[in-house]
Amino acid sequence: MPVQFPKHLKPIEPQGTALLQQERNNATFNSNDLTQFIYGDDYLKSKNRILQILQADPILGDKSHRYYNGRDVRFKKSLAAANRLVELTRIHEWNDQEFGIAEFLFDEPSPFRLHRSMFMPTLANQGTEAQKKLYLEPAIRHEIIGCYAQTELGHGSNVRGLETTATYQPETQTFVFNSPTLTSSKWWIGGLGVAANHAIVMARLISQDKDHGPHPFVVQIRNLENHEPLEGVIVGDIGPKFGFNTVDNGFILFKDFHVPHIGFLARYSSIDKATGEYKTPPNSKLAYGTMVFVRANIVLESRVVLARAATIAIRYSAVRSQGSNTSDPKKITAPDGSMKTVETPVLDYTMQQYRLFPIIAQAYACHFTGQEMHRMYYENQAKMERGDYSYLADLHASSSGLKSLTTTLAVNAIEDCRRACGGHGFSLFSGLGQFYQDYLPKVTWEGDNYLLTQQTSRYLLKTLRSIRLGKISQKNSTFSSSYISEYLSNPQAKCPFNSVQDLNNPEALVSAFKFRAAFLIDKAVHAIDVDQISWNDMLVDIYRISRAHCQLLMVSNFVQAVFNNKKPGNLGPVLQRVAILFCLSTLDQEAADFLTSGYLAPEQAMMVKQHLIQIIKTIRPDVVALVDAFDFPDYLLNSALGENNGDVYEKMVAMTEKEPMNQFKVADGYQEFIRPLIHKGKDNWKLDKNGIARL
């Protein structure tokens, strides 16, 4: 007999719904206006249409199983969902954007994920017309399913270290694939463990006894008739992970495995079929452009991750009451009309505000920076088509650091929000645990967040050196070179903050971030060029430089976007307050850099700390509306703590009733492992007929 909670019991007053309603009434702006402003009408329409389809779907509509099951059950359901998404895409003729929305709302990593995100794009970009016909066309119809096999058990970010070999044999006109060591096993390959029958494999191309380094091949790995691994291939799943367990990350090893000549992805380089002669690829910078686009999307995704975590924590903090804020106790009207002191919503505690509100500000900061990256991507593409590559290096460097910074912010935010939800944050019903686990890999893939910063900083150091050498003119100056030049013209500058008013001055804040970034760059160039400190010993500084530069970009983009032109409705003032909050909380968090540079004086740092608390207070009435504006449906959140109407405790209880262990009066394991202990004491018992000890 399943456990049931008494239906007549309500949570203690005041109720969550009323508390959230009150928060919404207090906002200084209409959250729908902000929703429109963030996403635009077209996106919202698509989203709502697709949401209806998913919620009504017999397979995708119900997420209630997600928190209870082990990997076996969850993976099988994930396969079912992947299959169903293919079907729905066909039925509704979803384009890539629409499919992306469905994927976002369904919110579970899929075994077919890499098929769409890597297998097909690689074929499209690096395949010849013949290869596209042979592989891409059936792939689009999901008649073959592919994955992208690059990483090896012993080799992650360093592609040049890959060991798998593909040796061309002119006699058979095939490439012979081999895995020479255990560490050469392809590893972590999403979709490979169970689902894929094809793979793009990065292998060292060897021909005419020469090693040409890693190249991409398309390879059939499983029998199309029955899905069994082909002879010469050992393939399987790499086992359980911290998250992402609905995906079959897999491994593969090759032993004298023959791949036909056409498997070599030959758009840029080629192997002569008869002789095995290798032709080198023409150098193309266009690929870097695409990377900027991918990273802009990652920044926009970080925005959503930050906002989603904040949505849950903010709404729950408005409902969760605890203790009493003695300086301002909360009162409600009791049924008899008198005022009654109740516990204080934790959202009223300054510490909670300090932990959560900057995360909202980060979400908005990522929004504006992601948009600016898209704009610059298109501008740069247009330039490159005209043969002008002058933007590319700057854009690529910044986008590397921004991927690192924003995904680090996002991943930390999920965990910070989870902890800010107190005990219940630890329940999977919070909707934050699996969210964290599934998002985590983002800090490692698409460029490790530490390694990436080297690209950013290397470019910035080079820029400073070029300025010193007089190689930068007005014509080829960039945002980066301008702020570095400015610093070099006055490296002894001091921060002009005299009063709290100055701390609300966006331009002054941006200037502080400029000075700090340029200072770090200058010191690093000095350390390397003058003090001869090795690159390795500078890695910590290198990381800091990238972070400082990217925080400057975010601060600058945010300020630019909200102070310089009119916003619809009442959005202007609140977005400006959020921008100032972002600047000040970032400045406070990085205060050591600003102080060490000599730009910020100790008293000014103290002023920032104090004013930050005040700015946080000015955001307080708007925080629920600010997260509401991101418009995440309950279907996405799947969170007892964070759903829209604030029925936190009712939802906790409803989810608890579904716990499999609660379906029986006495749980499995009692007979075997508890009863024998208890019944040892039987001789001492005096039990009544209800099994109660008589005392």
Next chain:
Amino acid sequence: MPVQFPKHLKPIEPQGTALLQQERNNATFNSNDLTQFIYGDDYLKSKNRILQILQADPILGDKSHRYYNGRDVRFKKSLAAANRLVELTRIHEWNDQEFGIAEFLFDEPSPFRLHRSMFMPTLANQGTEAQKKLYLEPAIRHEIIGCYAQTELGHGSNVRGLETTATYQPETQTFVFNSPTLTSSKWWIGGLGVAANHAIVMARLISQDKDHGPHPFVVQIRNLENHEPLEGVIVGDIGPKFGFNTVDNGFILFKDFHVPHIGFLARYSSIDKATGEYKTPPNSKLAYGTMVFVRANIVLESRVVLARAATIAIRYSAVRSQGSNTSDPKKITAPDGSMKTVETPVLDYTMQQYRLFPIIAQAYACHFTGQEMHRMYYENQAKMERGDYSYLADLHASSSGLKSLTTTLAVNAIEDCRRACGGHGFSLFSGLGQFYQDYLPKVTWEGDNYLLTQQTSRYLLKTLRSIRLGKISQKNSTFSSSYISEYLSNPQAKCPFNSVQDLNNPEALVSAFKFRAAFLIDKAVHAIDVDQISWNDMLVDIYRISRAHCQLLMVSNFVQAVFNNKKPGNLGPVLQRVAILFCLSTLDQEAADFLTSGYLAPEQAMMVKQHLIQIIKTIRPDVVALVDAFDFPDYLLNSALGENNGDVYEKMVAMTEKEPMNQFKVADGYQEFIRPLIHKGKDNWKLDKNGIARL
């Protein structure tokens, strides 16, 4: 047919075992000496004896299932283990310390955990002799199993907010238990969901129409004969959590549930059986002493958590090679005798050192502070027995902040170490994922890490005020009052660091931490007493003060322990280097405070940053030995990345072979969800007899 990796393949050279051996050869000291120094002989002997028993045990010896199963399977195995541990305790007559060692080595939260850690101690401390006979004696024999039910669905840290009522009825001589609201459901109670048949329940005692606030009761909740919940009780499991899923955290609600008079734990207060008259408890400060002991143990546990995470990450970083450190490429001797350049172990990268080495230093810092807390606990207990309570407030305040600081360090360290393991850190085989998930609640329970800091800081602010009022003399001065007095006598002091030598001066470093803590306390007192800022608006500063004070304690205890007396073998110099590393990395991380106080000048902060990198280098040869010294057996670590002999890749592969999805050539789900998609393309196929598309 299960997947099998080819047995003849080895990882790429150099092999992990050789790399670790080389690291061990390079150490400047003998790690066994340090092991002895940390634990002492008695503990090590017990540990090794118990380890043998556990490893050989048919039920507890095998942990290999832990990473593959869902909660259902894991919970049942956890019950089996709990049962088996009771049996082994009986067989081997383990005392509490020995049981603790077994629990530590087995390393899985148990459904019987709270029975031992809370149910029995509460009976022992708060029960009368009659209650002990009735409940504690069978509890010791596990003939009844209990839990500790305080937290409610709507009420965490604020005990005064609890809603469950126990109303005394003189007619029936029973307490009638009721759950008036949904939020009054007892929640999060470890062991309650499935295992317990008794509970200590904290409920508002109501008698003679008066609410006396929360008091503890012992209550039978399940039928001893068949384990069914008693009438008037709704009980079950609260469902899946982020971690700790081998425990049945439960909920319970009461409806007119009668508990006999003897259920009221009456050692300190009582209810007259006939009239229901309530007698108030005499105030006892002795309980605070116990809390110090519990917290000293938490600090010593933090040490082990930090060291365990570091052991895995450090050993794996010695084995994992990636890219090439261009300034100092790694070479090995090839079979033909020539020198061959190989990839660089990531442990040689400064960034990796910067991420990991401070964690080792934190582990040692927690060791010395935990030991000092134990010493002070005993000193204080002796004083209190003589009626001298002068130590208590200081000790209690510091222990609150230290619990907060060290568990926060520990939990962050696990995740930092996991991320520092790159991609493989995300595999559960790393041994860091579940470890993090199961340790996490520590930051919330035994006092929430944010709330606790208010106790510490409140005491420190009070101390400063007392000093100003001349209420502190030499006689009642403490460590805290001394450093605050010192600061007040010279609040304009400047840091005397002139050169790198000064940065190796432990006393100078301790002085810096003293100044910074006292500065923050002084500023907060000024803000509250003069500027009239509310306590709520000061919460961020309050948190910082506690952290600053406790970092000072750790720095001071560490320096005291390793600079002031001779250590066995060569341990002195290396421990001193580690102490300096702890001071400098903490100083660097908190540099903003030191700079803002005006004590540290910008150039000095820069010097700290640079010297920190140099100190890190001096630790480099010893890091593997420093983690080896903690002597964690592979049985505990259960980690492919971190086990003692460095066979990282062989272990990853062996654990992968056991993945349930790899036991079949074609995994479950293919027939239903993949085959229909693929076979849609059948008409276009030209397959050979092996299912390979003919191109």
